[in-house]
Amino acid sequence: MTNLSDPKLAVPGSAEHRLLLQLDPERLPRHIAVIMDGNGRWARQRRLPRVAGHRAGLRSVRETVEIAARLGIEILTLFAFSRENWKRPRTEVGTLMGLLREFLKKELNEMVGNDIRLSVIGRLDDLEPGVRRDVESAVEATASNGGMVLCIALSYGGRTEIVDACKSLMRSGIDPEELNPERFAEHLYTAGQPEPDLLIRTSGEMRISNFLLWQIAYAEIWVTDTLWPDFRRGQLFQALLEFQQRERRYGGLAQAKKRDRAAAARG
Numbered sequence: 001m002t003n004l005s006d007p008k009l010a011v012p013g014s015a016e017h018r019l020l021l022q023l024d025p026e027r028l029p030r031h032i033a034v035i036m037d038g039n040g041r042w043a044r045q046r047r048l049p050r051v052a053g054h055r056a057g058l059r060s061v062r063e064t065v066e067i068a069a070r071l072g073i074e075i076l077t078l079f080a081f082s083r084e085n086w087k088r089p090r091t092e093v094g095t096l097m098g099l100l101r102e103f104l105k106k107e108l109n110e111m112v113g114n115d116i117r118l119s120v121i122g123r124l125d126d127l128e129p130g131v132r133r134d135v136e137s138a139v140e141a142t143a144s145n146g147g148m149v150l151c152i153a154l155s156y157g158g159r160t161e162i163v164d165a166c167k168s169l170m171r172s173g174i175d176p177e178e179l180n181p182e183r184f185a186e187h188l189y190t191a192g193q194p195e196p197d198l199l200i201r202t203s204g205e206m207r208i209s210n211f212l213l214w215q216i217a218y219a220e221i222w223v224t225d226t227l228w229p230d231f232r233r234g235q236l237f238q239a240l241l242e243f244q245q246r247e248r249r250y251g252g253l254a255q256a257k258k259r260d261r262a263a264a265a266r267g
């Protein structure tokens, strides 16, 4: 079980520590997915080039990965680069790919040391061969780790993923009568993973942006105005606290209503 008294989670007596202590370690989400947004705005507010926002965002990635792993989260999925992001200026795309390679190089030892397994979802064929090689070798180097799965979405689009799943199903020759949501999910990039319980989006936009369209059907959504480069453990703890205050019904009835109904049925 998660040890919330790990001093590396928060400095005792700090505001973050007070939030941490309110968490129920037994009701943490298994899978957290994050739409990291607001790097450009963060840079603009400081009259810096957009790429400075992305670089600053990498510090938030490092802290989020470390804290999620210490909390014992099973899967952390980060939306690092969408298929639509290829439309950005070449220099910005180049910077983002460079930051990804830097992250993989610098964090590989940390990932191995912390038992983190790297996984990637998206159209990896779209990546430049050097980037793809670095991604694949980091995935391979961490393949036997048994702790948190860090899943990075790269050249990812939710609709493309669903179309790719349909192609894979058609190629498998499945009888249409045999198809159901569980069988369908086996053909998604995320096959075998539990679906996200919590979806975090930074920078205040109320959009899904083509992220994990199938998988977030029952995810709790938490949006913060904080821009991604300012996102730290305090915001993560806040998201987890609010997650624990929600009642997840999956289309069923609230526990209280169920109890009332059972009591009424008993007379």
Ligand code: FPP
Pocket (backbone or CB within 6 Å): 036, 037, 038, 039, 040, 041, 042, 054, 055, 057, 058, 061, 078, 079, 080, 081, 085, 096, 099, 100, 103, 152, 203, 228
């Ligand atoms: C959105 O901000 C952010 C991105 C498109 C990229 C996120 C990438 C990183 C944080 C760095 C690399 C990540 C990893 C996992 C190694 P935006 O540019 O759309 O911001 P804006 O909406 O304010 O313009």
